[in-house]
Amino acid sequence: MAESTLNGRVVGIDLGTTNSLVAYMQGDAPVVIPGVDGLNLVPSVVALDPIPAEGGRPSVTVGNTARKALIETPERVIYSVKRLMGRGLEEIHDELKLFPFRLADDVEAGEVPRIRLGEMKFTPPEISAYILRQLKRNAERFFGAPVTQAVITVPAYFNDAQRQATKDAGRMAGLDVLRLVNEPTAAALAYGLDRAKVGTIAVYDLGGGTFDISILKLRDGIFEVQSTNGDTHLGGDDIDNLLLTIALDEIHAEHGVDLRQHPAAVQALRKAAIDAKIALSSEQVARFDIELPNGDRYQREIPRDVFELLIEPVLERTAGPCKQALADAGITPEQIDEVVLVGGSTRIPAVRQLVDELFHLAARGKRPHIELNPDEVVALGAAVQADILAGASKSTEEMLLLDVTPLSLGIEALGGTVARIIQRNSTIPASATEHFTTGVEGQTNVAIHVLQGERELAKDCRSLARFDLRGIPPMSAGLPRIEVKFLIDADGILQVTAREQRSGQQANIEVKPTYGLTDEQVEGMILDSFDHAEEDFAARLLIEARNEAETILTAVDRAPGNPAWKHLTGEEQAAIAAARDRLAAVNLGEDLSAIRDATLALDHATRRFAELMMDAAVTTAIRGKTMDAAGEQMGHEVTAPHPMAAAEFK
Amino acid sequence: MLKIIDSAVPIACWSCSIGHTDSTLFCPHCSKIQPPPGGDFFQVFGLERAFQVDLPALEHEFHRLSRKVHPDRFARAGELEREWSLADTALLNDAYRTLKEPLNRTEYLLKLEGAEIGEEHAGKDRKDQKDPSRVPTDLLEEVFELNMQLEEMRMARKMGESDPDLQASLEQAKRRFDGMLVEVDQSLRGQWQVWDQGDAAARHAAQKTMVALLDRRRYLNNLVRDVTESLGA
Numbered sequence: 001m002a003e004s005t006l007n008g009r010v011v012g013i014d015l016g017t018t019n020s021l022v023a024y025m026q027g028d029a030p031v032v033i034p035g036v037d038g039l040n041l042v043p044s045v046v047a048l049d050p051i052p053a054e055g056g057r058p059s060v061t062v063g064n065t066a067r068k069a070l071i072e073t074p075e076r077v078i079y080s081v082k083r084l085m086g087r088g089l090e091e092i093h094d095e096l097k098l099f100p101f102r103l104a105d106d107v108e109a110g111e112v113p114r115i116r117l118g119e120m121k122f123t124p125p126e127i128s129a130y131i132l133r134q135l136k137r138n139a140e141r142f143f144g145a146p147v148t149q150a151v152i153t154v155p156a157y158f159n160d161a162q163r164q165a166t167k168d169a170g171r172m173a174g175l176d177v178l179r180l181v182n183e184p185t186a187a188a189l190a191y192g193l194d195r196a197k198v199g200t201i202a203v204y205d206l207g208g209g210t211f212d213i214s215i216l217k218l219r220d221g222i223f224e225v226q227s228t229n230g231d232t233h234l235g236g237d238d239i240d241n242l243l244l245t246i247a248l249d250e251i252h253a254e255h256g257v258d259l260r261q262h263p264a265a266v267q268a269l270r271k272a273a274i275d276a277k278i279a280l281s282s283e284q285v286a287r288f289d290i291e292l293p294n295g296d297r298y299q300r301e302i303p304r305d306v307f308e309l310l311i312e313p314v315l316e317r318t319a320g321p322c323k324q325a326l327a328d329a330g331i332t333p334e335q336i337d338e339v340v341l342v343g344g345s346t347r348i349p350a351v352r353q354l355v356d357e358l359f360h361l362a363a364r365g366k367r368p369h370i371e372l373n374p375d376e377v378v379a380l381g382a383a384v385q386a387d388i389l390a391g392a393s394k395s396t397e398e399m400l401l402l403d404v405t406p407l408s409l410g411i412e413a414l415g416g417t418v419a420r421i422i423q424r425n426s427t428i429p430a431s432a433t434e435h436f437t438t439g440v441e442g443q444t445n446v447a448i449h450v451l452q453g454e455r456e457l458a459k460d461c462r463s464l465a466r467f468d469l470r471g472i473p474p475m476s477a478g479l480p481r482i483e484v485k486f487l488i489d490a491d492g493i494l495q496v497t498a499r500e501q502r503s504g505q506q507a508n509i510e511v512k513p514t515y516g517l518t519d520e521q522v523e524g525m526i527l528d529s530f531d532h533a534e535e536d537f538a539a540r541l542l543i544e545a546r547n548e549a550e551t552i553l554t555a556v557d558r559a560p561g562n563p564a565w566k567h568l569t570g571e572e573q574a575a576i577a578a579a580r581d582r583l584a585a586v587n588l589g590e591d592l593s594a595i596r597d598a599t600l601a602l603d604h605a606t607r608r609f610a611e612l613m614m615d616a617a618v619t620t621a622i623r624g625k626t627m628d629a630a631g632e633q634m635g636h637e638v639t640a641p642h643p644m645a646a647a648e649f650k
Numbered sequence: 651m652l653k654i655i656d657s658a659v660p661i662a663c664w665s666c667s668i669g670h671t672d673s674t675l676f677c678p679h680c681s682k683i684q685p686p687p688g689g690d691f692f693q694v695f696g697l698e699r700a701f702q703v704d705l706p707a708l709e710h711e712f713h714r715l716s717r718k719v720h721p722d723r724f725a726r727a728g729e730l731e732r733e734w735s736l737a738d739t740a741l742l743n744d745a746y747r748t749l750k751e752p753l754n755r756t757e758y759l760l761k762l763e764g765a766e767i768g769e770e771h772a773g774k775d776r777k778d779q780k781d782p783s784r785v786p787t788d789l790l791e792e793v794f795e796l797n798m799q800l801e802e803m804r805m806a807r808k809m810g811e812s813d814p815d816l817q818a819s820l821e822q823a824k825r826r827f828d829g830m831l832v833e834v835d836q837s838l839r840g841q842w843q844v845w846d847q848g849d850a851a852a853r854h855a856a857q858k859t860m861v862a863l864l865d866r867r868r869y870l871n872n873l874v875r876d877v878t879e880s881l882g883a
Contacts, residue, residue: 178725222713389725400717426747429721429740487740490721 010149010178010390011139012186012382015128015166017082017235018208018344020044021379022135022150028395030190030383032376033142035063035134036548041375042138043067046130047077048118058118062134071271074100074263076118080237083209084124085169086162086516089113094233098241100263112517125165125517126525129172133527136173141544150175151386153378155210156182157230157406159452160464160494161516167491168522178389180491183207184214185403186381187342188223190372192399199337200226202325204355204368205378206318207343209235213322215329215336221398227328227425228406229321236277236345238314243273246310247288247298255296265293280307281347308350315354322358328425333359339368346374402427405488412449412458421486424454428488436482442474446482450494469498545595549587552602556580564612572608579605664730675719675738683719686737690762691745701759701842703749712746753867756838756860765857767864786866796823796873803880817881824877827870834867 012030014021019041023032032040047066050073051058061069070077083095089109096103104114104121114121132152139147152175154166163180170177181189184203191201198219205212212230216223247269252258259265269290276286280302288300326333336359345351356362372380387396404425410418411434421432436446446469453461472480481502487495517525556576559565565573583598662669666680675694677684692699695711717723719742724735748754757767785793799820806813838860845856 179722219713222716385722388722391723391726400713400720400722402716402720427743429736430743430747431737431740487736489736490739 008146008148009139009143010151010386011135011147012379012384012386013132013135013150013152014183014186014376014379014382015082015131015152015154015169016044016208016378017080017210017237018044019375020131020135021376022139023376023379023383024139025383025387025393025395028393030380030387032379033139035138036141036544036551037064039064042131042134043079044082044131045070045077045079046081046117046127047073048120050076051119058120060130062130070267071264073118074267075102075116078115078117078122078127080209081115081124081127083233083237084113084115085128086124086159086165087113098237100266112521123517123525125169125522126172126527128166128169129525129527132169132173132175136175137544141541144541148174148176149178149386151179151181151382151389152177153181153183153186153382154492155205155207155230155232156184156212156214156228156403157210157232158182158492159232159407159462160492162232163491163493164516167493168517168525171522172525172527174526177491179385180493181382181385181401182212182214182225182228182403182492183210183378184212184228184340184342185216185223185225185401186379186385187340187372187377188214188216188218188381189384189399189401190377190381191340191369192218192223200329200331200335201338201340202322202336202359203340203342204318204322204346205230205342206345206351207235208345209233209237211235211318211321213318213325215325215331222400222402224402224427225404225425226331227325228404229325229328230406231317231321234314234317235343239277239311239345239348240270240273242310242314243276243302244270247273247290247300250300251292251298255292255294255298257292257294257296259292262293276302277307277348280304281349304349311348311350315351319354319358334364338366340377341368341370342374342377344375346370403490403492404428405430405492407452408454409464409486409488409494410451410453410461412451416458418451418453418456418458418461422488426488428492429490431485431487433483433485436469436484437478438472438475438480439477441477443477444472444474445470446472448484448496450486450496465494467496472500475502542590542592542595545592545599546587549583549595549599552599552606553580553584553587556602556606559606559609562613564609564616567612568609572605576602576605576609675715675742683724683731683734683738685734686741691748691758694742694745695749699759699762700846701756702846703755705750708746708750712742712750715742752835752838753864756842757864760857760860760864763853763857765861767861786869789869792823793873796877799823800876800880807882820877820881824874824881827874827877831867831870831874834863834870838863838867 009024011033012023014023021032021040021042023030025031034040035042042063043066045063045066047061047069049058049061066077067079070079078101080099081101083099084092084101087095089107089111092101092103092113095101102116104116107113112123112125114123115127117127132150136147136150150170152166152170154163158166166180167177184205187203187205188201199217201216201218203212203214203216205214210230210232211234212228214228215226217226218224244266248259248266251269259269272288272290276288279286284304286302286304286307288298288302290298292298326336339355339359339361341352341355346355352368355368361367384396384399385401387393388399388401391397405422405428406424408420408424409422409432410420413419419434421434422430436448438446448467448469449458450464450467451458451461452464455461469482469484472482479502480500482498482500484496484498487497489495557580559576568576579598579602583595583602586594586598589595663677663680663682663684665682666677668677668679670678670684674687675684676682687693690699695708695715697703716739719735719738721732721735721739724732727735748758760767799816802813803816803820806816841856841860841863845853845860848856
């Protein structure tokens with residue numbers, strides 16, 4: 001085990017609000033690993049299947065299958081859980097209003113919130129762990145070998161608790177998280193592989209639920225972050241919610257139907273809102289056309305200019321953090337050599353317009369970088385960082401990432417003031433040492449309140465954590481001299497250690513954070529340990545290979561009914577039939593590689609058929625649009641369904 | 651906050667057991683990473699104590715050392731080496747952050763040399779400001795005048811009125827204080843040179859001057875901040 005861990009691959013994971021991806025370094029280029037369905041993006045959606053008829057625990061599905069369940073059984077599905085990561089009960093009220101999170105009734109203040117999913121309850125890190133486990137499995141299926149080490153990306157503006165929750169999720173999924181990397185920095189790494197050696201770049205990252213801006217200096221392979229800023233609750237979700245709210249209100253006013261009472265209908269409407277938003281990136285008008293439960297139709301056109309007016313306040317909220325980041329880096333917009341756009345929301349033309357104005361790009365004859373797919377670039381960068389950590393790779397041996405902490409760290413002092421001990425934008429790891437004493441005779445505990453923020457009074461800062469120092473030797477008040485060392489590690493996570501110096505015994509003081517999950521709780525939530533479904537690795541691969549074979553066999557059996565079938569020659573049809581019979585035969589056996597080979601062969605035999613079907617699907621999709629508009633859309637995103645996803649085995 | 655340990659004490663390398671002095675991140679014999687060395691931030695970069703620092707050379711050395719000591723280079727190393735890499739890199743980063751920034755560097759070196767420096771936590775200055783004994787004497791009259799104007803400005807804002815004359819006067823005051831800050835910085839740079847090149851007596855005098863300059867600087871900074879806030883960004 002130890003040997004294989006040492007030599008095993010390290011994968012890079014983008015655990016996103018909307019979509020998640022896993023990537024690895026293939027030679028000297030990072031590539032995304034597709035799922036069983038052949039798609040790179042795994043929707044960050046988790047669904048609880050119905051309880052099996054024979055009893056036992058219901059199983060959990062992730063990704064596109066889970067998303068399908070969203071319309072049918074919304075009460076058993078959860079998405080955008082990243083918004084809840086590392087947050088306390090009192091912090092998530094706004095989220096509960098906008099998102100269909102169902103909080104468990106028995107959650108008490110100070111506890112990590114639990115979310116109801118069907119008849120079960122999960123903490124946000126557990127939900128994220130299911131997504132991570134799916135990505136891990138996708139990678140294992142791709143490599144045909146276990147994957148146990150990963151780099152996971154987080155928004156640069158994530159605080160300590162949010163980062164710790166992400167690491168906990170990794171551990172629950174059976175992953176050794178070698179590093180948390182900030183998303184914008186990861187994107188810079190992905191772009192930096194083959195880019196100018198010296199320069200200053202800004203990364204503007206507007207994703208599904210978070211916004212980050214980072215400014216980096218590049219020099220001979222060293223990526224030194226100068227400053228970072230952002231908003232952990234700002235993204236495409238907010239735009240969807242705007243459209244959704246308008247539609248819900250209009251439907252209520254015009255048709256007298258309050259859809260808010262119908263979770264499934266709200267989900268259908270949300271999907272329509274997202275489709276409209278995406279369409280408006282390439283077209284001038286988008287349409288809502290929804291059938292309501294009472295048989296009425298809600299039809300509405302949204303012109304792009306109306307849409308842009310509507311979302312302006314949301315986009316404007318990204319301007320402040322950009323200006324602050326520039327100020328903190330001590331530079332003007334003109335000193336930014338390049339701007340990189342990350343996150344699906346940067347496809348919106350109004351966002352690109354705003355970025356252009358913020359950094360005076362067009363005026364200087366520059367354009368932002370969009371060469372890498374904004375949905376994938378963070379995962380690609382995570383793969384680069386994974387390669388750096390794995391070491392022994394020529395393509396990344398000269399690269400090193402020096403990141404910063406996004407928020408100033410302070411401790412509450414007497415009178416409710418804040419003593420700042422580590423400034424924001426300090427390169428991490430960073431440390432500070434402070435001394436404390438007791439106020440009461442024989443006191444053995446001291447509570448330290450750690451805050452983040454730039455304000456002078458504790459009540460104006462955000463409480464980050466409370467640490468209890470326990471086991472102080474009893475002495476007169478004011479006599480103990482407790483040295484407390486605060487260290488922000490390379491993951492941006494705070495470590496606190498304390499020692500009493502006066503007693504001469506240099507006793508190590510126990511430091512206990514009073515937030516998040518305890519080690520024991522995380523231990524108990526490790527997925528495979530309570531799934532009771534822990535099969536050995538080879539057995540799992542066999543099951544997955546069989547499922548895949550079943551999927552392609554079912555599709556092939558239906559093929560003769562498809563109009564495209566007629567366009568195949570007799571030989572092509574015969575070849576498919578032969579490959580089909582071969583796969584059906586070996587699929588009864590236990591030989592993993594035979595099943596894989598036969599699956600691959602059948603996939604190969606049906607490739608032309610798949611192409612014919614895809615052509616037909618595309619023709620259907622663009623019927624009724626001008627060819628120009630269709631071409632533009634194709635350029636952005638080819639979404640035609642591939643009925644038989646290529647099976648990619650190594 | 652700072653521990654100064656006699657750097658001549660030899661310490662045995664954990665890996666090759668050969669003794670070395672205490673101010674190195676890597677064993678000079680076997681090149682293995684070492685626990686965080688004692689000594690000051692200058693020693694981390696192999697520099698003599700000085701107020702003037704060659705910044706491009708400092709950055710170059712920071713990058714060179716980062717490449718060797720950063721936790722990314724030890725992701726798969728043993729627990730002890732990972733722990734030392736983390737602690738060493740924190741020390742390296744803290745040292746670089748302090749030395750690259752002129753004011754931080756000046757305060758740091760003055761403290762190393764035993765000078766008493768005013769409290770630097772930003773939150774604590776404001777109350778002291780009203781204390782007349784802390785006002786530099788040449789500014790007494792002006793600060794008195796300014797405080798009156800700031801008060802007037804607050805009242806005017808409260809009433810929702812605007813007073814262009816007052817506004818202009820405050821803007822002028824801000825420009826004047828900004829100019830004084832530039833002068834202070836020039837004087838500081840002059841004292842750096844005196845200290846770096848001087849003998850013990852010259853150094854002692856330069857230290858006293860620098861402590862006073864830093865006090866004045868902090869005071870002016872707070873004035874500028876108050877005026878800027880009052881003008882309402």
